Amino acid sequence: xxxxxxxxxxxxxxxxxxxxxxxxxxxxxxxxxxxxxxxxxxxxxxxxxxxxxxxxxxxxxxxxxxxxxxxxxxxxxxxxxxxxxxxxxxxxxxxxxxxxxxxxxxxxxxxxxxxxxxxxxxxxxxxxxxxxxxxxxxxxxxxxxxxxxxxxxxxxxxxxxxxxxxxxxxxxxxxxxxxxxxxxxxxxxxxxxxxxxxxxxxxxxxxxxxxxxxx
Amino acid sequence: xxxxxxxxxxxxxxxxxxxxxxxxxxxxxxxxxxxxxxxxxxxxxxxxxxxxxxxxxxxxxxxxxxxxxxxxxxxxxxxxxxxxxxxxxxxxxxxxxxxxxxxxxxxxxxxxxxxxxxxxxxxxxxxxxxxxxxxxxxxxxxxxxxxxxxxxxxxxxxxxxxxxxxxxxxxxxxxxxxxxxxxxxxxxxxxxxxxxxxxxxxxxxxxxxxxxxxxxxxxxxxxxxxxxxxxxxxxxxxxxxxxxxxxxxxxxxxxxxxxxxxx
Numbered sequence: 001x002x003x004x005x006x007x008x009x010x011x012x013x014x015x016x017x018x019x020x021x022x023x024x025x026x027x028x029x030x031x032x033x034x035x036x037x038x039x040x041x042x043x044x045x046x047x048x049x050x051x052x053x054x055x056x057x058x059x060x061x062x063x064x065x066x067x068x069x070x071x072x073x074x075x076x077x078x079x080x081x082x083x084x085x086x087x088x089x090x091x092x093x094x095x096x097x098x099x100x101x102x103x104x105x106x107x108x109x110x111x112x113x114x115x116x117x118x119x120x121x122x123x124x125x126x127x128x129x130x131x132x133x134x135x136x137x138x139x140x141x142x143x144x145x146x147x148x149x150x151x152x153x154x155x156x157x158x159x160x161x162x163x164x165x166x167x168x169x170x171x172x173x174x175x176x177x178x179x180x181x182x183x184x185x186x187x188x189x190x191x192x193x194x195x196x197x198x199x200x201x202x203x204x205x206x207x208x209x210x211x212x213x214x215x
Numbered sequence: 216x217x218x219x220x221x222x223x224x225x226x227x228x229x230x231x232x233x234x235x236x237x238x239x240x241x242x243x244x245x246x247x248x249x250x251x252x253x254x255x256x257x258x259x260x261x262x263x264x265x266x267x268x269x270x271x272x273x274x275x276x277x278x279x280x281x282x283x284x285x286x287x288x289x290x291x292x293x294x295x296x297x298x299x300x301x302x303x304x305x306x307x308x309x310x311x312x313x314x315x316x317x318x319x320x321x322x323x324x325x326x327x328x329x330x331x332x333x334x335x336x337x338x339x340x341x342x343x344x345x346x347x348x349x350x351x352x353x354x355x356x357x358x359x360x361x362x363x364x365x366x367x368x369x370x371x372x373x374x375x376x377x378x379x380x381x382x383x384x385x386x387x388x389x390x391x392x393x394x395x396x397x398x399x400x401x402x403x404x405x406x407x408x409x410x411x412x413x414x415x416x417x418x419x420x421x422x423x424x425x426x427x428x429x430x431x432x433x434x435x436x437x438x439x440x441x442x443x444x445x446x447x448x449x450x451x452x453x454x455x456x457x458x459x460x461x462x463x464x465x466x467x468x469x470x471x472x473x474x475x476x477x478x
Contacts, residue, residue: 133245142253145246158238166230170223184224188231195235 003045006190011041014197021201021208029078030149030207033200036071040064059110069097069121072157076128079150083135093128097121119168122161129158149207156199160192269454270384273391280394284360285336293332300325350386351375354413354422357393361401361409370410378415382478385455389422389475392451395444396424396471404428406468420477427468433461 015037022030043064050057073094080086101117108114132154136143145151167188303322307315355373362369400406406428413422436445445461452459457475 130241133241137245137248142249142256145249155238155242158241159235162238163231163235166227166234170227170230184227188227 003049005044005048007193008041008044008048010193010197011037011044014201015041017201018204021204025207025211029074032071032074033204039067056111058113062105062110062114065101065114065117069101072125075153075157076132079132079154080135083139093124097124115168115171122165122168125157126162126165129154147206147209149203149210152199152203152206156196156203159199160196163192163195164189266454269451270387273387273451277387277391277394288332288336293329296325296329296332300329349376349378350389351378353386353390354393357390357397358411361397367406368408372412374414380478385475385477388451388455389420392448392473393422395448399444400426400428404469415477418476420475422473423471425468425470430463430465430467430469432465433463
């Protein structure tokens with residue numbers, strides 16, 4: 001049985017970081033990070049296992065995308081609410097991404113990888129992250145970004161989704177293999193996952209510091 | 216075919232790297248912008264602190280000026296009146312009832328005059344509250360005290376009595392500016408005639424003081440910061456974003472025009 005993969009390792013490390021730094025956090029969003037990472041870890045581990053058994057695991061990843069969309073939007077909501085009332089713009093983004101997600105599933109079934117929804121989702125998340133930066137720069141208040149948990153959480157999201165845009169857009173035109181099972185797309189995904197989870201772990205550390213200072 | 220695939224792989228890797236570098240540059244830009252913002256905020260706080268310190272200084276100086284005026288008034292006016300009353304009362308001889316009646320009436324008149332002077336002084340004692348009754352009134356009160364000395368021929372045009380706008384902090388600084396200008400005229404100008412013109416136009420307050428004193432070399436006085444309190448006047452005008460136009464001709468007099476955005 002093969003449950004492990006580099007992505008699983010990255011997720012375990014991030015989950016451990018999240019549990020250590022966020023276990024006493026009172027904010028629902030930060031607590032939700034632990035639940036999300038656990039879900040991501042279980043999905044990835046189950047996906048690896050199914051892959052090793054040569055079973056189709058795309059339905060599993062497609063289902064996970066549903067939670068991924070919700071969680072990232074909750075995070076963006078949490079970060080944007082410091083600068084504006086995010087309800088309208090979040091609902092617009094959520095509406096667009098979910099429409100494409102369900103539209104694709106209705107058209108091609110859940111057993112085919114929902115690449116269109118993932119590509120659109122990546123572009124939408126990147127735009128929201130850039131909008132967050134714009135609001136942060138325009139804000140009159142000064143924040144120490146070096147230790148600002150929300151900033152680093154958003155930065156992790158931007159790295160992952162913006163960095164993955166090329167892969168998402170060109171996934172259909174290239175299929176480069178480095179060995180028996182390692183494709184270029186998978187190698188880039190591993191790298192992006194390591195960046196995402198490293199930056200998120202740092203944001204949890206910042207959050208813990210912030211909480212410690214406030215208590 | 217193999218080289219075509221390698222080319223695509225290199226292209227994808229490079230494009231991904233570029234896409235990853237963009238957030239890095241973005242973070243660097245935000246960091247740099249944020250540092251500038253921090254410096255700007257600190258500078259603003261510093262300026263605010265300076266402004267508050269200056270306000271405190273102006274408040275203390277206004278109080279000081281008021282106390283000096285009260286001390287002078289008590290010594291030169293009320294004190295003299297009461298001494299004269301004592302002398303008059305001491306000189307009363309009850310055997311000469313007619314003369315005694317006149318002296319008692321004179322003493323009563325002197326006491327009444329003293330009471331009137333003390334009432335005037337009580338108004339001054341309000342010090343800081345002066346500006347609360349409006350800048351026009353505060354300026355008028357300063358001019359009235361100058362008029363009481365009887366040493367100057369005054370022409371006054373004060374159009375600020377019914378000013379609808381107000382700005383307590385600026386009012387205090389403007390009052391202090393006028394006090395400083397009057398002090399300078401008394402101490403250094405040797406003038407016989409002074410004209411005051413205060414008016415409000417297009418969201419700007421103008422204060423024009425002109426005297427026919429000995430005049431001075433403005434450039435020299437500016438260089439000598441300790442002298443004449445000129446640097447203090449310039450600094451305060453600058454602090455409230457005002458402008459100072461000073462024109463002085465030796466032996467002819469000085470004209471000071473202050474323009475302040477108001478409120």
